[in-house]
Amino acid sequence: MAVSLNGQSPGDKGTRGPLRLEKGHSIPLREQVANSLRHALVAGDLEPGQVLTAPVLATEFGVSATPVREAMLDLATEGHVSPIRYKGYRVVEISPDTRANILQLRSLIEIPLMAQVVRDGVEPEVLEHAAHIAQRSIDVAQYGELVEFIRLDMELHLGLLETTGNDIAVRHVRSLRYMSRLTGLKDLVATGQLTHTAQEHLQLVDAIRNGDPEAMEAVMTRHLGHISGVWAGSGED
Numbered sequence: 001m002a003v004s005l006n007g008q009s010p011g012d013k014g015t016r017g018p019l020r021l022e023k024g025h026s027i028p029l030r031e032q033v034a035n036s037l038r039h040a041l042v043a044g045d046l047e048p049g050q051v052l053t054a055p056v057l058a059t060e061f062g063v064s065a066t067p068v069r070e071a072m073l074d075l076a077t078e079g080h081v082s083p084i085r086y087k088g089y090r091v092v093e094i095s096p097d098t099r100a101n102i103l104q105l106r107s108l109i110e111i112p113l114m115a116q117v118v119r120d121g122v123e124p125e126v127l128e129h130a131a132h133i134a135q136r137s138i139d140v141a142q143y144g145e146l147v148e149f150i151r152l153d154m155e156l157h158l159g160l161l162e163t164t165g166n167d168i169a170v171r172h173v174r175s176l177r178y179m180s181r182l183t184g185l186k187d188l189v190a191t192g193q194l195t196h197t198a199q200e201h202l203q204l205v206d207a208i209r210n211g212d213p214e215a216m217e218a219v220m221t222r223h224l225g226h227i228s229g230v231w232a233g234s235g236e237d
Contacts, residue, residue: 034071048093134201
């Protein structure tokens with residue numbers, strides 16, 4: 001299980017603990033560092049304009065600077081950070097127009113595919129695992145573990161999408177999700193609303209269990225609306 005990168009208690013804002021790698025993974029260290037940074041970017045722990053350097057990040061992660069430099073190159077290629085000569089990398093800001101485009105693309109891909117998941121059905125063990133992840137996401141939302149919440153949210157959605165066998169869609173959705181900046185999550189933790197929106201994960205599982213594609217489409221539409229709404233710091237979805 002990943003360790004929260006922000007190290008916050010509910011209601012804390014503007015602070016985070018040292019960055020941590022996910023435990024128990026066999027993926028290369030470069031990818032572990034990159035994934036941890038991606039999750040921190042989505043959660044808003046690394047803010048637009050912030051300058052990141054390999055030596056400082058390596059110290060936080062407790063690794064050598066080499067995998068961190070390699071990870072930063074990956075993030076630069078993906079457009080999350082921009083290089084600053086002789087200094088490091090600056091976190092790129094996502095504009096409202098870009099956020100709207102991300103939401104539009106994700107809606108076009110995810111809503112019909114998740115309805116397909118309901119129509120096709122999933123294996124009992126897949127549904128049981130999804131239910132476990134959904135409940136876990138509610139638990140970490142309650143305690144303000146934002147980066148872990150992002151990781152679980154990613155695992156739940158991509159895991160269900162993978163059952164369609166559409167690897168291209170899964171790859172693009174993963175990329176679009178990492179481009180999101182859910183800077184409103186900290187405010188939702190402070191007001192207790194993040195737990196409320198996390199409850200929708202259980203509703204996704206219930207739609208599959210009940211074989212109700214219309215319910216899935218409704219929940220997914222509401223859930224994705226948070227990307228440009230309350231999860232992004234807007235007053236409404």
